[in-house]
Amino acid sequence: MGQILLSYSQAQRHRGQKAVMLYSGGLDSMYTALMLKELGLEVHALTADVGQAMPGHLCGTASALGIRLEIADVRSALCEENITKGILANALFNDHYPISSSYTRPLIAREAVKLARKIGARLIIHSATPLQNSAARYTTSIMALAPEMDIFCPAVGEYASREEKMAALAPFLEALGIPFPLSPSLYSVDENLWARVIESGPLEDCTQDVPPHGVFEWTAPPEACSTEPLELTLELREGLPVALNGQSMPLLAMIGELNGVLGRYGIGRYTGLEDGLFGTKMPELREAPAACMIHASHVKLEEAVLSAQELRIKKSLDREWTHLVVTGGWYSELKGTLDAAMAAFNRDITGWVRWRVSPGQMFCISRSAEKGMYVSRFPAFAQEFQQYSLNSFFQQLGRQQRLGDGTAIPHDAAAGGEEQADDLILELVLQR
Known part of the structure; x- marks a missing residue:
């Protein structure tokens, strides 16, 4: 069973071994790579192309930091395997705005596990800080996919400010002739x-x-x-x-x-x-x-x-699905169950x-x-309502609950009495 490592001293147990690091070319990942250089690890860096603008210095800084960089194009997988599930679940955080990195982090973690197994590494490193939900998303995803591997989270156990990271990186990169901003970006x-x-x-x-x-x-x-x-x-x-x-x-x-x-x-x-x-x-x-x-x-x-009942229940499940993936549960058993429910609701x-x-x-x-329940699809509705009977009541009730294909019970259903109407309702329920 793998362990969660929180300090560079703990990571020293992997000195001389291969490790996979999630690398974006940003401040956090470059600082982590610089610190890892001192540990004597053979670092294989993974950058996932999820449709972002790639830093111009990505390959240059990776080479200068002594890490082997691999870029994986996962844009199609991001769309077809991850975002599609969020569309089915109306994945809007707090019912408000579309979730984003909750899709990419589990996918990047999966690629990291694939690379680690390919090269024989037993350590995966990410530089997400404890202030970012991505730290949980990366860590729990790796734990779910590769429970045997160690996970090193240096920014969680040995947190450094952006100013400290800049101070450590600037001299190193300047000495190598690699241009780098000497002041932090205004936004992340x-x-x-x-x-x-x-x-x-x-x-x-x-x-x-x-x-x-x-x-x-x-x-x-x-x-x-x-x-x-x-x-x-x-x-x-x-x-x-x-x-x-x-x-x-x-x-x-x-x-x-x-x-x-x-x-x-x-x-x-x-x-x-x-x-x-x-x-x-x-x-x-x-x-x-x-x-x-x-x-x-x-x-x-x-x-x-x-139906109104289906909408009410699905809205509740939408929120549960979104909360689960935002907090790092992409590979959980519960998400698999919710995915199945979403597919059924979207049929x-x-x-x-x-x-x-x-x-x-x-x-x-x-x-x-095609199967809309709006009133124009049921031209006989007004007449049925005016000629209210047990038959029309069941027609309306069946329509509300979308029994069968949403069509009304035949008008002669009431002729056989209440028992025959009940049998027809039961038949439609079983068909559904």
Whole structure:
């Protein structure tokens, strides 16, 4: 059984051995690599391409720090294996904004375990700090996938401030002729193809106004938005987006297309407070144009198809699913059970939603669902209601609970009396 190592002295037991380190090329990971250099480990660094902007110095700093860098393109896997599950579960943190790194961290951990087993390493290192929920997501994911491996979390056991890390790194990199900023960045940014998350610096004081410039990159400010109204139609099948304006495309391509188009209209900006593991809340901003429309479209079709009872129960499960993955439970048994429930709820979520997009606003102008329960699909409803009988009561009750395919019980059901009506209801329940 592996152990959690929290100090460099504990990690010395792996001196001379191979280890895998999660490496982004940012301040935290470079500082950790510099410290590991002194331990005499053979470090194999893993950078996962999740759609972020890669630092220009990524390969250069890795080479200078004496670590072997491997870049894994996991963008398709991120879309098809992780984000899809979040779409089915309406994964909005606090019912508000799309989750982001909760998708990437488990996937990166899986790639790290694969690399470690490939090279024969028994130690995986990540540099997430205790103030970041990512520390829990990385650690619990590795524990679930490779319980036999040691996990080294230096930023948890021997936390250093950003200023201390800069002071340690700057002379080393300058001596090697590698340009490096001598002052900390104003914000901390975590980016993938689904969302761009901005936090730290001036944003930590949520009583202060968000600066009007220098924060957002994916979304245009109001004064620079495209002004000509735009109509977009998103088609979903079994809860997942499959076509945009009638053109079929994989989720990866659709996210890129929607991020570009909707970003020009300023769609997909969020501000919120992320709950930390120790009870404090981290103010942050997010940009997620594609996620904004995809999640909203899914909710619109769910509303059209699912009964009031189903919607109420699913909303509760959506929250449980989201809380579980945010706190690091991606590979838990409970998540597997919830995934199965989400797939069942989404079985009939097939149709399309049409949006009119204007600066800073999306408005749903029409929608259609193959198994929608809206009143226009039941033209005889008004007549049935006026001719109220035991038969029409069961028709209405069956429609509310979506028994069978949602069609009414035949009008001659009441002719056989109450017993025959009860038999038909039981038959429809068993069919469902």
